[in-house]
Amino acid sequence: MNTVPTCRHLIAYFSMEIGFRNEIPTYSGGLGILAGDTLKAIADMGVDVVGITLLSEKGYFYQEIDDSGYQHEKDYNWTVDSLLTKTDLEIVVPIADRQVYVSVWKYELKGVNDKSITLYFLDADNEKNSEIDRQLTAHLYGGDNLYRLQQEIILGIGGVRLLRRMGLNPLKYHMNEGHAAFLTLELLRELTSIDSFEDKQNVVKSLCSFTTHTPVAAGHDSFDPQIVRKYLGDLVPNELFDEACRDGKFSMTRLALNCSCYVNAVARKHQEVSSQMFPEFKIDYITNGIHTLTWVNKRLAALFDKHVVDWRKNPLELRNAKKIPLSEIFASHQKAKEELIDYVNTTTNSGLEYDVFTIGFARRATAYKRADLLFRDIDRLKRISQKIGKIQLVFAGKAHPHDELGKQIIKHIISLKKVLDPAIKLVFLENYNMYVAQLMTGGVDLWLNTPKRPLEASGTSGMKAAANGVPSLSVPDGWWVEGLIEGVTGWGIGPEALAESDERKIDQADANELYKKLEENIIPLYYKNPDGYAEVMRNAICINGSYFNTHRMAKQYLVRAYTRNA
Numbered sequence: 349m350n351t352v353p354t355c356r357h358l359i360a361y362f363s364m365e366i367g368f369r370n371e372i373p374t375y376s377g378g379l380g381i382l383a384g385d386t387l388k389a390i391a392d393m394g395v396d397v398v399g400i401t402l403l404s405e406k407g408y409f410y411q412e413i414d415d416s417g418y419q420h421e422k423d424y425n426w427t428v429d430s431l432l433t434k435t436d437l438e439i440v441v442p443i444a445d446r447q448v449y450v451s452v453w454k455y456e457l458k459g460v461n462d463k464s465i466t467l468y469f470l471d472a473d474n475e476k477n478s479e480i481d482r483q484l485t486a487h488l489y490g491g492d493n494l495y496r497l498q499q500e501i502i503l504g505i506g507g508v509r510l511l512r513r514m515g516l517n518p519l520k521y522h523m524n525e526g527h528a529a530f531l532t533l534e535l536l537r538e539l540t541s542i543d544s545f546e547d548k549q550n551v552v553k554s555l556c557s558f559t560t561h562t563p564v565a566a567g568h569d570s571f572d573p574q575i576v577r578k579y580l581g582d583l584v585p586n587e588l589f590d591e592a593c594r595d596g597k598f599s600m601t602r603l604a605l606n607c608s609c610y611v612n613a614v615a616r617k618h619q620e621v622s623s624q625m626f627p628e629f630k631i632d633y634i635t636n637g638i639h640t641l642t643w644v645n646k647r648l649a650a651l652f653d654k655h656v657v658d659w660r661k662n663p664l665e666l667r668n669a670k671k672i673p674l675s676e677i678f679a680s681h682q683k684a685k686e687e688l689i690d691y692v693n694t695t696t697n698s699g700l701e702y703d704v705f706t707i708g709f710a711r712r713a714t715a716y717k718r719a720d721l722l723f724r725d726i727d728r729l730k731r732i733s734q735k736i737g738k739i740q741l742v743f744a745g746k747a748h749p750h751d752e753l754g755k756q757i758i759k760h761i762i763s764l765k766k767v768l769d770p771a772i773k774l775v776f777l778e779n780y781n782m783y784v785a786q787l788m789t790g791g792v793d794l795w796l797n798t799p800k801r802p803l804e805a806s807g808t809s810g811m812k813a814a815a816n817g818v819p820s821l822s823v824p825d826g827w828w829v830e831g832l833i834e835g836v837t838g839w840g841i842g843p844e845a846l847a848e849s850d851e852r853k854i855d856q857a858d859a860n861e862l863y864k865k866l867e868e869n870i871i872p873l874y875y876k877n878p879d880g881y882a883e884v885m886r887n888a889i890c891i892n893g894s895y896f897n898t899h900r901m902a903k904q905y906l907v908r909a910y911t912r913n914a
Contacts, residue, residue, distance in 0.1 A: 359397045359910055360518040361387060362507055362528035364500070365408075365488055366401045366467060368457060370782040372431055373407035373424045374469070376488055377712050377746070378808055379561055381782070382614075383524050385639035385808075386905075387467065389898035391459030392641075392661065395906065398516070399467040400507035400528075402499060403428070403453060404488035411746050411779040417762035419713075419747055419755045423487075428453065432469060439470075439513055441506040443498055444579045448484065449476040450506050460641065460661055470506050489748075497571050497579060500600065504530030505583070520910045523558045523608070526569055526600035532556060532607035533583045545587050549607065557909040558608040560601060560631070561805050563621040564716070570597035605629045610909045614806040617829045617844075621802050632908060635827055636806040637901040640666070640893065643812040645684040645790030651676055666815070666894035674882040681793075681817050681885060688791025692742060698775040704740045705874050708792030708818075710780055710809060711799075713747035713754040720757055721798040723764055724859035730771040732863065737871040740773040742792060744780040785809070790816040794870060795838075797822035798858065801846060804828075814838075814892035817885035821865060823858065831892045838888060839865045 361383070367375025368384030375381055383399075390397045407424030414420060432453040441448045453469040472484040484498050508531050511518065521531055532552050539548045562568060576584065576598045584592075592603040605611060605626060612632045613619040619633035640663040644652065652659045655672045659665040669677075682702070689700045700706070711717045722741075723729065733739045743761055747754030758776065765774045777784055789795065795813035797804075797820060804826035811827060813820060819838035822828045832840050842861045848854050874881045 357396050358516060358518040359390075359395065359520045359522060360400060360507070360511060360516075361390075361397055361522045361524065362400045362503065362531060363524035364402060364503060364527035365404070366399055367782060368455075368467075369431070371426065372455075373410075373426060373781070374401065374404045374488065376408035379525060381785075382561075382636055382808060385637070385642060385898045386524075386902060387457055387465060388459065388639040388642060389637075389902045391457050391463060391465045392461065392899065393902060394459065394461060394463040395465075395902070397465045398511070398518075399457070399465065400503070400510065401467065401469055402485045402488070402503055403432075403469040403471040403473075404485060405471070405473065406486045406490075408488040409746070409749060413758070413762070413776070413778050417759035417776075419758055421749045431455070435468075437510065437513055438474070439506055439509045441502050441509065442581075442583075443481075443501055444581075446478075446481070448472055448481050448498075448502065449474040450485075450502060450510075452510060468507075468510060470502055470510070472502060493571060494575065496569065497575065500527050500569070501530055501579065504528045504532070505534045507531055508534040518555075521556045522905075522909065523556065523604050525559065525561050526604050529558075529600045529604040529607070530580070532603060533580065533588075535607075536585065536588070537583060545585055548585075549588070552607050553609045556604075556608040557610040557612075557905075558604040559612050559614065559634075559909075560604075560622055561614055563618055563625070563805050564803055565625070569600040571600075573598045601626070612909065615827050615830065617802055617825060618805045634901055634904045634908065635830060635896065636808050636811070637895075637897040637899070638808050638811045638815060640815050640897045640899070643786060643789060644815050645680075645687070645786070647680045647683040647687075648790065648816050651680040663815075663897040663899050664894050667890050669886060669890040669893070672886060674879050674886060677817055677886050677889075678878060678882040684790040684816065685793070686791075688742070688787045691787055692775055692777065696775050696777070698773060700740050700742075700773055700775065704738045704773075705794070705871055706740050706742060706792045707794045707796050707821075708742045708788045708813070709796045709798075710742075710744040710777075710785060710788055711797070713745045713758050714751055715753050715757070716800045716803045717745075718798040718800060718855070718858075719743065719745065720760060721855065721859055722796065722862065723761070724855065725863065726764070726767060728863050730768065732867050732871065733772045736867055737875040739866075739871065741768075742775055742777065742788060744777040744784060744788065746780055785812065789813040789818060792818055793874065794818065795820045795822070797828070798841065798862070799823055799825055800851070800854075801825045801844070808896075811892065811896040814888040814896065817889050817893075819884045819888045821862065821870065827896060831896060833887075833891065835869065836884065836887050837891050838884065839870060841865065 363383040365380030367380035409421035437452040789812035
């Protein structure tokens with residue numbers, strides 16, 4: 349075995365999912381893409397980091413939609429050994445009364461300066477394991493709660509054991525969401541020379557930082573305490589067990605909170621919500637970003653190369669996009685739009701048009717995202733397209749396999765294709781992935797986002813759109829609270845704070861505001877004043893694109909999360 353020398357500056361970044369290449373489907377959505385974008389920026393900056401994740405060799409799921417519009421899930425088939433490198437490393441992870449043998453794959457993630465960081469993928473498909481245990485890292489978020497618990501044991505405890513197997517003792521352990529919180533148990537176990545639990549906990553706190561990503565209570569993993577005891581035994585000290593348990597559940601978020609010297613939310617608004625959920629903990633915020641070079645369409649990238657020095661290495665330089673002529677912004681965007689429409693027409697035979705105002709919406713299909721808010725008043729939407737300016741719609745997104753309501757939302761939206769025709773052309777793109785996201789965020793004319801407040805932790809799709817000069821029409825929640833300058837970087841839907849508590853009235857008010865903005869501001873500007881619309885596009889780049897990126901974000905993590913102790 350080749351050992352890697354210990355580095356006292358090393359950061360170990362743990363994430364259940366990391367999305368960094370379309371061909372490697374080890375992600376389900378925003379959390380994984382954010383992790384991948386973060387690690388790309390860190391590689392660009394030459395920071396000493398290793399990434400730890402699960403292999404998920406069958407992916408999250410491949411989405412197929414049948415003729416009725418109903419979603420079906422299939423396993424991903426990808427050639428792991430042609431995209432990742434198998435190492436000779438093997439670790440053993442205790443789960444309940446057995447030992448699970450974990451193999452390790454790796455990937456060298458290269459940055460713009462040819463520096464790279466290594467991503468390690470933990471794989472339970474080892475011939476020493478039982479057939480059941482060999483499936484433990486097969487499906488990302490697959491199976492039941494017990495399956496999830498065992499995956500998180502492998503990620504957290506197995507990840508630390510892998511680092512030790514390589515001779516690495518990192519300066520910091522970053523838990524990207526609570527899935528990795530069991531790593532704290534392994535760190536505690538190692539402190540055999542310290543007798544006091546309080547002293548041990550303080551040492552572990554000094555080593556750990558934690559990022560929470562969800563304001564939705566159901567999004568925080570929790571398990572039956574008796575099952576946790578059965579599967580982890582004495583690895584969970586009684587004092588920590590009591591701290592992590594609330595309302596009859598063992599909370600992974602509380603485990604992480606109690607063992608971290610630094611905790612952050614992922615947007616300013618999300619910090620407010622998280623602090624209300626966990627008032628006994630100090631929670632900072634570092635607003636998310638996107639890896640600009642990954643998400644900017646090649647047409648816009650060429651334009652930036654022409655006018656903006658060093659934007660590839662330092663996206664902050666995009667503030668100088670203000671110097672780019674409006675005609676060039678619009679022309680480059682139009683090429684990106686044609687690329688998207690060619691893809692849509694080739695794959696769906698939808699007949700979208702190059703010169704029609706195109707609205708994009710791509711989110712996880714679940715009730716609080718309100719993907720159907722745009723369709724609350726079909727007749728009004730048709731009138732807008734017929735009398736104010738023609739529109740066409742591109743939608744995409746997956747529902748969780750167990751979210752039947754989310755699947756029905758997809759089915760309902762697809763059913764509206766015939767209802768809207770011929771006034772409006774609507775297409776729902778199957779199997780939303782990184783490639784489709786790149787086409788959509790670069791090619792639509794307006795990015796739509798309509799979550800229920802305050803359930804959007806941050807959101808990054810609108811940031812990707814902004815870097816491409818695509819403004820947002822969005823509810824002021826998550827990152828958009830910080831990014832919205834009305835009529836300058838995009839448009840808002842309703843107020844940030846709501847006086848009304850009746851959800852039906854809120855939905856109606858938001859729908860009315862959405863239609864009003866399309867009717868009175870956005871579509872007339874696009875068709876009647878192209879330079880005015882191009883000015884908003886340019887503002888989206890130089891104001892939002894220059895700030896909401898992972899280079900800025902990673903630097904904030906380096907200063908706040910990785911250099912402080914308990």
